[in-house]
Amino acid sequence: MSNTTKVILVFAIFNAILFAWFSSFIAEDAFIVYRYSENLANGNGLVFNQGEYVSALTSPLHALIVSLLYTVTGESVWTNRLFALILHFGATLYAFRSIRRDRALVLFGLMVWLSPYAVFWTAGGLETMYLSSFLIIAFAAACRCTQKYSIHGQWLFSICLGLAFLTRFDSCLVTLPLWFHVATRQWRLAETSQVRTILRLLLPGFAIALTWLGTAYIYYHDIFPTSVYHKPARWDHQRTNILYMIQFGLLTGILPLIGWTLISHAKYKSSKLTQAIRNTLGRHWGIFLGGLIFFCYATGTATAHMMFSYRMLLPYLPILALLIIEFMDDVHPHGLSAGRFGQRGWSLVLLLAITFQAVQYYYIDQISVNPGRYGEYTNLSRQTYMQFIAILEEQAEAINSHWEAQGRDRAPQVHVYAAGILPYKLERSKVVDWGLISYRKNVKVNAAQRGLLYSSDYIITLTPRHFTKKHQLQRDPSTVELIHEATLKNFDHADDRLESFSVFYNPSPVEYRLPNYVDGGELMPIPEKTE
DSSP states (O other): OOOHHHHHHHHHHHHHHHHHHHHOOOOTTTTHHHHHHHHHTTSSSOOTTTOOOOOOSSSSHHHHHHHHHHHSSSSSSSHHHHHHHHHHHHHHHHHHHHHHHTTTTHHHIIIIIOOOHHHHHHTTTHHHHHHHHHHHHHHHHHHOOOOOHHHHHHHHHHHHHHHHHHOOOGGGHHHHHHHHHHHHHHHOOOOSSSHHHHHHHHHHHHHHHHHHHHHHHHHSSOOSOOOHHHSSGGGHHHHHHHHHHHHHHHTTHHHHHHHHHHHHHHTTTTTTTHHHHHHHHHTHHHHHHHHHHHHHHHHTTSSHHHHHHTTTTTGGGHHHHHHHHHHHHHSTGGGGGGGGGGHHHHHHHHHHHOOOOOOEEEHHHTSSSSSSSSOOOOTTTTHHHHHHHHHHHHHHHHHHHHHHHHHTOEEEEEEOOOOOOHHHHHSEEEEEOOSSSOOOBBBBSSTTTHOOOOOHHHHHEEETOOOOOOOOSSSSSGGGGEEEEEEEEEETOOOOOOOEEEEESSOOOOOOOOOSSSTTTOOOOOOOOOO
């Protein structure tokens, strides 16, 4: 067994151990995907509520993958995350060996395989690591295609771009400029059949994307998920988002490594700093242009709800790591250990990287899932997040037990503010919410939509985060029955205030129904307030 293989195995083992440590964390929104996927596998369609053709799926490909895994194994949570773990490690390993050929393997492993954010979101169960996997394979194929003419590279590149688009639509902001870079280079390298070259680069990915968009338009009457309308980009937070992205660069090691390279090699003998910058930009102008476009877009979206722990930026970390390693290696003919600080300086960098990653794991687990000053949940630890999930599970059990005691022969309607694990545990219930699952273009749906509140058998409240109980219920709390209540430390404030999680039973729900499609018209008027 070669030394390189041994190093890879060590990283794989540590990657698995860290995943096992963090595996008790699952992002609440992952259960939205699981409910869609299991409904599809069980023959009810790719829907959240049976008969309601509304897509809240940020990542349609993720839902389809989970549905396939559930069909094969009968389980969603663990199979999805284990598959993502294996896929991401395999994809990044393939890309690294394809591009770097084992140079600077330890640095890449520290930055990517032992990244606390990569492990955190692998455990989290959302589409993040799927997108990262498709993007890094596409980048490896792009590097091959910019160096030589490659039919295999063309097919791989196009297919991965299509899969990345289905994983997150906004990935096209990065991949389209990269596509033009690859297409331009392959056109010049092609001795004949230039048109066929462009078709191979275009058609597979285009067919994948169009197939879904056409299906979504017919099936849901809309190509976009409801989050596009319910949680649009906010351009009044640009300063915060920019600082958040700088914070990401610091905590992942990208900016410190650039700074160390500049200090180590500026005006140093045999170092070719300026030439290395020009060469890196010239070889990868497509990904840099796409990154600039994505950066501008992210100034309105990087800190949106559920984008904590750098979820929106993380899929691009392996590509950034490869680019910075290539740049550093090109600066000096003796590689990363050269420069005015020499091998001792480089050993110190690696030691600091290991220490800093270890500190971040502890910080995420005990203090904040979003290390740093900016972003969502800067005072919510992984441990507290798991307590939050446990409370929602308790609420689901309380509803199931209470409803069974009522002896009703229909499924209950439950009004929630978080459409993840609680609805997942209430698989036979109809679930309505503030606007992600229940969003309709032609019907006003918000936190105080009285039609949804008054027609629900159970209403979940969170106080004081979502204002008073009376506001959330749109009536006096004494007029409904409290069946479960729990408290937890305030999610995102550095104080000792408690959040109150309550489940209310409404014994006299009114009749009210939303249209079955997102573009449907109002079926009945919203009821007047009862008091």
